[in-house]
Amino acid sequence: MSTAKSAVDRVVERTADLLIAWRKGLLALFVLLTLALGYSATHTQLDPGFNKQIPVRNEFMVNFLNFSQYFTGANRFLVSVKWKGEGDIYNREYLDTLNKVTGDVFFINGVSRASVTSLFTANVRYIEITEEGFFGDVVVPPRFTGSGEDLAQVRSNIARSGQIGRLVANDLKSSMVRADLQDLDPQTGKPVSYAEVAKRLEDIRAKYSNDDIEINIVGFAKLVGDVIEGLTTVISFFVIAFVITGLMLWLYSSSWRLTLVALVVALLPVVWLLGLLPLLGLGIDPMSILVPFLIFSIGVSHAVQMTNAWKQDVLAGSPSVQAAHSAFCKIFIPGSLALLMNALGFGVIMLIDIPIVHELGVTACIGVMLMIITNKLMLPIILSYLKLEPRALAQGLKAAGGKHALWWRLSALAEPKPALAVFVISLLLLGVGAYKARDLAVGDIGVGAPELRADSRYNQDNQKIINSYSIGLDVMSVFVQVKGIEEGCLAPQVMRAIESFDFQMRSVPGVQSVQSVAGMGKNVIAGNNEGNPRWSAIPGSERGLSQGARAYMPDDGLVTEGCQRMQILVFLTDHEGATVSHVVKETQRIIAGLQTPEVQFLMAGGNVGVMAASNEAVKQAEVVMLAALFGSVA
The missing domain is CATH 1.20.1640.10 (Multidrug efflux transporter AcrB transmembrane domain)
Structure with missing residues (x-):
């Protein structure tokens, strides 16, 4: 030696x-x-990126990436336009502002144009039953002038569109513009600048906010922008x-x-x-x-x-x-x-x-x-x-x-008896720490973005959106793969499996709301029968299901052509680690009872799916990390 x-x-x-x-x-x-x-x-540059948050080898993320070419939404932002004046959103000033906000969001570099959704976009429609059959159109007429007649028409169209609670707040005091970001800016071919997107969103807020209008914005791009700021x-x-x-x-x-x-x-x-x-x-x-x-x-x-x-x-x-x-x-x-x-x-x-x-x-x-x-x-x-x-x-x-008085007094702890006392106290603290470590939470704690203060503008906006709508930014996508069936939406066994999943998920604590093609199909079928709630069910035949055909359109973002692939959107009340973990476990339990050779449920997309995969990656690596660290040091 x-x-x-x-x-x-x-x-x-x-x-x-x-x-x-x-x-x-x-x-x-x-x-x-x-x-x-x-x-x-x-020349060092900030390099934020949504995809860097994704554990790509996790089972959830493998499914998410496989379905991402058909469904988007994980890297989404929401712009809620709130009316603070008298009455509700059905007035000319508010709707003119919403239209302008929609246009400004549409032209933000990096935004997927097809994903932009608001009351003024062509992908938001209503359906009504007339003597001639079904009739559908955009909720805001192309020649909207803001007259009393037009406003009454818009009110009626929105009520029939099923967008209240989704694009329109439950209290009819606000509505939102929704958009997804692409990975690359199509104009430059470079990664989307989150800082620039956040700046454009703040410009929209500054441009349209006044005594009667309030703008609330949430989304990963806005969060990154606030962190950079x-x-x-x-x-x-x-x-x-x-x-x-x-x-x-x-x-x-x-x-x-x-x-x-x-x-x-x-x-x-x-x-x-x-x-x-x-x-x-x-x-x-x-x-x-x-x-x-x-x-x-x-x-x-x-x-x-x-x-x-x-x-x-x-x-x-x-x-x-x-x-x-x-x-x-x-x-x-x-x-x-x-x-x-x-x-x-x-x-x-x-x-x-x-x-x-x-x-x-x-x-x-x-x-x-x-x-x-x-x-x-x-x-x-x-x-x-x-x-x-x-x-x-x-x-x-x-x-x-x-001799320094403080250090001289502390040096007495190096004597045998005081040192033994220090050692015993340390062991006790070790035991307490090991016991409490069982309660260590993996994932976020608290509502909103933990990267920012609880009273930050972003977290305040997030809370206002959660309180006003039946949906929010915290969404988990459950994918459905149909096999051996030509038209999944016209197959009773497929639609009933999705209906059962939808129904069971709504009763899970932590779930705010659920959107599925089965739920939308039931609403259309009921509407086709004079709105009688007794008809709000999944028929047992292909002919009966065909009555809900208007709900099976790919434009709604829930199905692909032919309904071979579908997604069910599960909106959560928050994204705390405990909430995400509980909802994921319940989802897996429900799926286990519904899987069949024809209908395969796959988890999970959306920002909650990414969070769940990230939390799982941390849990899996925790023991190995500690063992590697302590073993190497020893």
């Missing part, structure tokens, strides 16, 4: 000798490298933390030179990391923006260790060069091992099969590994040129000759 240790010591000392001997050239190299990477850092505040807090750290370092070291060196060296791995990202073809996701700040905090800790070791040797009478040599020999091995363990800790989170987590792990690992160069190699070189101020030297010598 001693031979191996001596060999390590010799290697470290030889490295220190070379470091000091070549310090001028190495320092020049490090400075040039810093300048080059600093310039490259100016909040980066200014984050950077402000970082500046404040930087100043506080500097003051604390100065109080500890009594040297502005050591303080400045420690801060600059702690910033270097951040600059190098941001400079390397564009060279590696990477960006930084707004959701992982705290990684550079984390790297800085770790860098400060390691810089203080090295500067303190150097200072102690200087106070003992060693020249700066010799003190830097000695500090390197003392700190390099334990410091580098600590950084390697940090990198390992960030590395094991990549066991979670989610692209954004992989990206975060890679970014953090690179930043920590860079610290071995900046804090363990470059810092000793800088210290070898540093001279301690006379005042700092005098205070250091004075402190070395005395």
Whole structure:
């Protein structure tokens, strides 16, 4: 053991000798490298993306991606236009505003034009029964003028369209514009800029909001935009933390030179990391923006260790060069091992099969590994040129000759009896922690976006939409694959299976509402029979089901041509981890009792499907991550 240790010591000392001997050239190299990477850092871009949230190998996401060419909706945003004046939405001023908002949303770059849905789009229609049979048209007449007659017609059309609770609020005080985002901007061929989409949405809010109109907006793009907007505040807090750290370092070291060196060296791995990202073809996701700040905090800790070791040797009478040599020999091995363990800790989170987590792990690992160069190699070189101020030297010598009251009292805990008490208390805390860990929640906690404050505009908008409509942004898509049947919507066994699923899901706690082709078909069939609720059922024959043909149109987004593929939309009250987990388990239980060779239910799409898959990926990786981390460190 001693031979191996001596060999390590010799290697470290030889490295220190070379470091000091070549310090001028190495320092020049490090400075040039810093300048080059600093310039490259100016090209670092924010790189948000919805698909990075998706654990693509999860069973739910495999189904979601397979059906995404037929059904969209996971990357959706909602713009709710609320009337705050007297009466309801059936007035000229409100409907003119809604029409303009619809047009502005339609022309946002990256929006799937076909997905834009509002009272003014052609894909929202009503159906009525006349003496000649079925008659259907758009809910707002093409030549709408806002006259009393037109407003009465719109009111009647909306009531017959089945959109109350969906596009129109239950209290008739607001309606929404719904749209999906594409992955690529068709004009540029590049990924959609979420920041630009969020800005356009805010422009719409600013343009149309007044004493009578309120605009509420939710969706992933808007959430990312709000996070990006909040980066200014984050950077402000970082500046404040930087100043506080500097003051604390100065109080500890009594040297502005050591303080400045420690801060600059702690910033270097951040600059190098941001400079390397564009060279590696990477960006930084707004959701992982705290990684550079984390790297800085770790860098400060390691810089203080090295500067303190150097200072102690200087106070003992060693020249700066010799003190830097000695500090390197003392700190390099334990410091580098600590950084390697940090990198390992960030590395094991990549066991979670989610692209954004992989990206975060890679970014953090690179930043920590860079610290071995900046804090363990470059810092000793800088210290070898540093001279301690006379005042700092005098205070250091004075402190070395005395005892700090606080640390002297705490040192008593190192005695056998007090140490045993500390050990016992630690074991008790370990037991309490292990017991409470059983209640650890996977997923979001609370309503709204946890990335933002509870009172943020986004979360307030989200709550208003949930309270006003029977649907919201939290939706889970359950896909239905029909096999061996030519027309799924005309097959009683298919429609009754979907009806049963719809009925059972409505009674699940956490489910707000359900939309399915079976439910819509029953409404149309009842309407075809003078609105008699007794006819609101699934007939047992193909001929009977054909009465609901108007509900089986692909334009509604629930079926494909021929009803070979369908989706059932399950709207949740919120997306808390417990709610999502419960609804998913109940959905799986219900599906297990309905699966047949002809009708196959598959989970799950929508933003809740993505959340469920992400939560499952975290649960699956949790034990392996902890075992890998503790085992490697041990």
